[in-house]
Amino acid sequence: MNVIPFQREEDRFLDTYRTHLFQDKKGQTAEDYGYIVAAFVKWLADRPMHEGRFRPDMISTVAVEMFLNRKRTVKDKVTGEEREEPYSVSSKNKMRAAVSHFCTWLMDQGLLDKNPARRVEIPPHPLMAPRILTDDQRLVLRTLVERQGDLRSQAIFALGYWAGCRVSDVSWLKISDTHLTIKSGWLRVGHKGGKQREIDLLNQARRPLYEYLQERLNDDRHQDSEFVFTSQRSGRLTEAGIHHWLRTLKEKATKGEWELIKNVTFHDLRHDFAHRCREAGWTLEEIAYYLGHITKQGAPAIQTTARYTQVSREQIKEKLKLL
Structure with a gap:
């Protein structure tokens, strides 16, 4: 033996x-x-x-x-x-x-x-309703970003919250794929699965990204990098780096603020964006295109988008009041 x-x-x-x-x-x-x-x-x-x-x-x-x-x-x-x-x-x-x-x-x-x-079999995560942020959570997160004060943080947050970008979309975003002016702008994103798409930006997403890029033009660090977001160690801010950025941001919350947003992830910003689009009257096809939920044949992957925007008990409760 x-x-x-x-x-x-x-x-x-x-x-x-x-x-x-x-x-x-x-x-x-x-x-x-x-x-x-x-x-x-x-x-x-x-x-x-x-x-x-x-x-x-x-x-x-x-x-x-x-x-x-x-x-x-x-x-x-x-x-x-x-x-x-x-x-x-x-x-x-x-x-x-x-x-x-x-x-x-x-x-x-x-x-x-x-x-x-x-x-050994490892069961997948149970299918759960995607996170819909409360108004208080949105207030705390946006306040923390504003309190942080730097344009880089504002641009990263804006791409998740105001454009529904994936972490990989942000991490792999290239300067050559940003087309921004003072008044308008669009991006080519879609690193995941090689499914690139072109999306127009709300002013709330365009403005901080434009201002950050203008600031970066005067920064000698990583001037040779082709990526929009860099880090101190690399010419590209990795996905793990973005998750670390959000954790660091949340750590600056007060105790009361922390209790509200301690479990919020960057991907939750994408889910919340999808819900706000749905509330604004977007169709599932429109949301699917904007978020990059596309099949191999190029059609909108409605089933994926439906999981992002499935209703909650609170929404149904409010609709009951209309009967």
Whole structure:
């Protein structure tokens, strides 16, 4: 029986796997897989029946499922309070992929007969009604952006809130795809799936973007970048960078403001934009075109748009009053 004592970072067994890992995977993926596998091995060894020792034949489908279903402790950045919450579906998928890669390597080493991780099923997110922001949430978010004061933040927020852009639309927006003047403007967006579309901008979206670009012309940093939004480290502000920007913005809220907007994501701005379009009388086809919900044949993907704009209980409650 193959019994391998677990010795944290000094464990030669994990070191051997990491050597293979960094030959097979690259960059951040290799780093992430290495971290996840080390956590899995330690978690498995720490089970009472294993007495601090790791045995490859102890890996089972049930063990992998329980590892993925653990909860993590997170600290509220405003209140400082700690709470436990499950990992997201995307995080679970990455963890399963890492453990599966580890199991495949164990099989190649003759230490495991089959890959238990392949049998683990991760249910998708339950279909939930998209977020419709309340007037108070809209007030807090727009006030925070105004309070921030910089044109870059105003432009990023405006593209989500006033143009319904995806995070990828904003991150990959090129200067050559912006066509703005003092009085009008349109963009070519649609990095996701390579489905580009041309959209006209409301003044609330055009003005901050135009002013930001004018300011950027006088900034020597990243002048050679083809992208509209850059970061201190790169010539393009990544999707993760935009999520970080929003988290940083929300952290500047007061305690009362934080309670209102702590769970709002950048994608929620897109959902809310779709709802406001629907309330303004847009058809589903018009919303689908503007948001980029297009099928491979080029037709509006109404089913996707319908999920964005499905009614809420509160809306039905208000309509009951009209009977």
